[in-house]
Amino acid sequence: MSFEVGEAVRTSSANPAGHNRLPRYLRGKRGRVVALRGFFPLADLRAEGRGDVAEMLYTVAFDAAEIWDTSAEPHETIHADLWESYLALC
């Protein structure tokens, strides 16, 4: 499943046992794709010596309120670089 700039996505809620680059505070959150960064080896597999499998990397923007709810500061967005398998359309 690939995504385009502007599309709304939701991050995975999975809690994998091994290495993973989806920070816990961004799990299961809604954001929007702001850039496609090209193919990068998926860190999850690379860290465990399971080879280099290239996957599209997306920069996803999250409104702070989506993450911190009423504790969020105004007018803040958090951007993170996330591999395709961390994301689904929402």
Place this chain on the structure above:
Amino acid sequence: MRFAEHEHHHQSATPMAQRVSALIARIEAVGMTSDAEISDVLERFLASASPANGAKLVARAWVEPAFKALLLEDASAALERLAIDMSHWAPVRLQAVENSALLHNVIVCTLCSCYPIALLGPPPTWYKSEAYRSRVVREPRAMLAEFGVTLGSGVEVRVWDSTAELRYIVVPERPVGTDGWTQERLASLITRDALIGVARPSLQVAGAGADP
């Protein structure tokens, strides 16, 4: 006490340093590497790693609009123009993000301490601290105020969490009153902290901007 000073007092002989030493001892014991080899790799890498590189990059962007456009569009190509090599053991690429009167960017690595070492030098202790890494995403305005950067309510804050193999550098706003300055003089205003996004270039920086 400002945030950076406060953090500095807390971190010495950390459990992490002890764990790294133990790990190095084990891999040396089985002959995977040697102390000399590790020192050699680190020395070669760190010899050229300096915030002077980042400052040079941004100073040129300030005076050459075409170079700034290239830096924001394809930072790796801009680095090649200046013959700066940021590759090391990982296939990392650079992304530049530009501040304006209505937008302030700040970088962090909430998972560890990723940042473009070749352009900024080794990361400061506070950048690696759990306090910075957790607070800058949760309350960036409060955090930045502790660094001395106060932002108006109309300014958007963008926090860039370097979770993958992309490294970020902030292109701060050029201070007013610097018309006609050379790139070298402009570069003297651009600090590591400004390139992270926790400071603004200022004519008040001690010793900065002096005529050569």
